[in-house]
Amino acid sequence: MRRDYDTYLRQFHEAKWDEELIFELSVPGERGILVPQPDEEIVNEVGNGIDRIPETMRRKKLPELPELSQPRINRHYLRLTQEIMGMDVAPDICEGTCTMKYSPKVQEHMVAHNPGLVDIHPYQDPDTLQGLLEIYKKTENMVCEISGMDAFNFHAGGGAAACYLGACIVREYFHSKGDDKRDEIITTIFSHPCDAGAPATAGFKVITLMPGEDGLPELGALKEALSERTAAIFVTNPEDTGIFNPHIQEYVEAAHEVGALCYYDQANVNGIMGITRARETGFDLIHYNLHKTFSSPHGGMGPGCGALGVREFLKPYLPVPRVEHDGERYTLDSDCPQSCGKIREFLGNTHVVARAYMWIMQLGAEGIKEAAVCSVLNNQYLMKKLSEIKGIEIMFAEGKRRLEQCRYSWGPLFEDTGFTSLDVSKRLIDFGYEHIWLSHHPFLVPEPMTLEPTESNSKDDLDELVCAIREVARECYEEPELIKGAPFHAPIHDVYCDENNTLDKIAVTYRQLQKRRAAGTIHV
Amino acid sequence: MKKIGFIVNPIAGIGGKVGLKGSDGAETLKRALTLGAVPESGKKAVTAMRELAEAQNLFELYTYPAEMGANICEEAGLEYRELGEIASGHTTAADTRIAAEKLKESGVDLLVFVGGDGTARDIMDAVGTDIPVLGIPAGCKIHSGVYALNPKTAGKLLREYVEGKVRETIEAEVMDINEELFRQGIVEAQLYGYLQIPRETKMVQHLKSGRRYSESVSVDMLSSYIADIWEPDTLYIVGTGSTTAAIMKKMGLPNTLLGVDLVWRKKVIASDCTEKQILNVLKSGKYNHVKIIVTVIGGQGYIFGRGNQQISADVIRMVGRENIIVAASKDKMLSLFGKPLYVDTGNEEINELLSGYIRVVVGYEETYVTKIM
Secondary structure, three states, X not given: OOOOOOOOOOOOOOOOOOOOOHHHHOOOOOOOOOOOOOOHHHHHHHOOOHHHOOHHHOOOOOOOOOOOOHHHHHHHHHHHHHOOOOOOOOOOOOOOOOOOOOOOHHHHHHHHHOXXXXXXXXXXXXXXXXXXXXXXXXXXXXXXXXXXXXXXXEEEOXXXXXXXXXXXXXXXXXXXXXXXXXOEEEEEOOOOOHHHHHHHHOOOEEEEEOOOOOOOOOHHXXXXXXXXXXXXXXXXOOOOOOEOOOOHHHHHHHHHHOOOEEEEEOOOHHHOOOOOOHHHHOOOEEEEEHHHHOOEOOHHHOOOOXXXXXXXXXXXXXXXXXXXXXXXXXXXXXXXXXXXXXOOOOOOOHHHHHHHHHHHHHHHHHHHHHHHHHHHHHHHHHHHHHOOOOOOEOOOOOOOOEOOOEEEEOHHHHHHHOOOHHHHHHHHHHHOOOOOOOOOOOOOOOOEEEEOOOOOOOHHHHHHHHHHHHHHHHHHHHOXXXXXOOOOOOOOOOOOOHHHOOHHHOOOOHHHHHHHHHHOOOOO | OEXXXXXXXXXXXXXXXXXXXXXXXXXXXXXHHHOOOOOOHHHHHHHHHHOOHHHHHHEEEEEEOHHHEHHHHHHHOOOOEEOOOOOOOOOOHHHHHHHHHHHHHOOOOEXXXXXXXXXXXXXXXXXXXXXXXXXXXXXXXXXXXXXXXXXXXXXXXHHHHHOOOOOOEEEEEEEEEOXXXXXXXXXXXXXXXXXXXXXXXXXXXXXOOOOOHHHHHHHHHHHHHHHHOOOOOOEEEEOOOHHHHHHHHHOOOOOOOOOOEEEEOOEEEEOOOOXXXXXXXXXXXXXXXXXXXXXXXXXXXXXXXXXXXXXXXXXXXXXXXXXXXXXXXXXXXXXXXXXXXXXXXXXXXXXXXXXXXXXXXXXXXXXXXXXXX
16 A cells, blocks of 8 residues: 555664774784785796885885674675665755755766776876767766856866866956956855855955845845955855845846956756756856766765856866867867866866766756756745744745755744754654755854755655654654654764764774773773 | 833933943943933933824823833823832932832733843843833843844834734843953853843844854954054044954054044054044044944844944044944854844934945955945
């Protein structure tokens, strides 16, 4: 019988193995592999091998690695994987702003096993990398079409790195024109933090626009900030609240009027891809996150790709090397005197570009638009259902539609019961969900919760999540003891203790752990 | 029909314009009057109470004689019943407490009072959380969350209350400066207790936000920035508060925490000035370039008219809007939750002049653009 997901609360329990640290499983002398000694013939030819390593680079002592048999190692890691919540076993709708969409397994198979993507080396001659370079060029052409930009670069390892690259290009552009007075960048408070942070790192003064009382960016505020000192505006749109800036076109025009450039942080493009293009809005530089929007999974800080797109006049400033096509061969061009340099060695994370290529090719132009429409539709459905739950509020811009994500507030719940969005997050684990993403900094929305259902989730998935959130909210009001002790169905309770959040309570290596134990700050 | 009680602390805020940072105690009052201060809390109260004139048939008003209420009701055109007795011209905190108790005994549904943090403490001592109250701001420093944003919104909120539109109440903090810490140079509002206020969050002042770790970093960064762009041949009028104190410290200059200091050629030329002293310096004609540095009162969003009344409408008019530097930590700005900044100079023309967008220095080479209402 089909379940009624409107009322279904999944009975979930996380696995617990009480597994030792791998260093503490070690038995001296135990081996996973017995490496054979080289044949005499080989020794005669190359010596012992060690002598070829320069004296200063040789270890004096053996490394203190754990010594284990193969089955023990295998068991160890499989137990650990059972104790975590993988992205393939739980819907990750709660990771708002991250666009956690499904990455088709055929893509994962290709990037893990296809020899053209796996058995290659960055120092290979480009003539032997034609297939990879073709993927690069074709992906560039496709994202140019989606955005309206004239050229793209895939070197940056993530959105913030692309933002930094954009700021460097803006600096180089004005410098080459002899205009070094422009030292200010303008952004908005609900734009991603990197839209302020990256330009500051690149040496700009940063002006942040606060929203009007309705939570929307105000054109008047921008006009107050613009001047002959403005190098560029860096804005996210739709902002992290899910609200599309209704003045975006006027923003761009006002900035261009004072001679400034316009940078569009399109990390939140999922709801508008295939529908609006940055070029028609007038932007000069943009970035997409190929991970997330174009399907590479990126939980746990996995490798990403901030694809930076520019208009023709900024093309000379892009990083090197550039993938070019002369009609026959693909080449790597590093002869670009105005280039801002390198943001990363080689060509960036090639497998992320490869996944994006496969994803776009599978969907096609119509499919991409459909994905955008579905992601917005899913979000409308989720918002409608969640807004009926006591304790949740959608702040700012009352009555204005959010696009593909929404920043909710548990402010009313906190005022009524004292429970925070972190308390809600902890209890949701009991129903098989990952923790919820609260908010980017700064926390302007009290007790925030940002959800983004993307196009990958079905109505059943959304109903099940709403049911769990509704139950948690009910418990906050009626059975507070269930919230206080949560999670009950996970081996570790209450990991959000402030007192644990100090440097001397954290150990990320075994050596560090031993030091902390000796100092008495860690007792496990 | 609702019963409303109304008490005015006639001398609330009297010390502000003459640089006394407060009005608590008989000695302070005497000094304020000697320095030429004029009681103004009554005027502010009239603005609020006028909003009720058209809803007179919805409530009964109970108040205390003369400047403690009756005069204001008269001026606002309201009918009222008078309780108690006072020695007009010589009221003290004790009168506020007695009046609050009397009004509570007479069964009022809501007690409206006019004053500052000191008044709020007196009201709390007298009625606790037995009946809801609402403050009309008229004091020098307002850290308590029991006050409406300004007299006008107090009036609007009262109107909604008597019309039955605001039914819920919420506990709000009564805070005052911790004098012990203040003497050591730290502004830290201390929690004294709670009062019940009508719940309408848009119209009631947010509690002055507490200190956080990141706040000190932000203040340090913005202080360094302002110190680095300091112009020696400009006269600086440095306002009150711990943020401006941090800037002065960065400059290596002595500072009056709750007072206004004047700096010229990187030297303090006058400390803890009254409005009159500032105006005299400005009128001397010796200074072609003048700037004002002020901060935002955390949680409330005021940049003029709270705790820095010495920088009056006349001073602002002479210096000009373009020469005002507003500096505040990111935490302070963010605790406004997207609300604008406010000014309350007591002069509509200057309030108007100041309204619009302004850049607030929040870090090194970092500013927020926000609106002033």
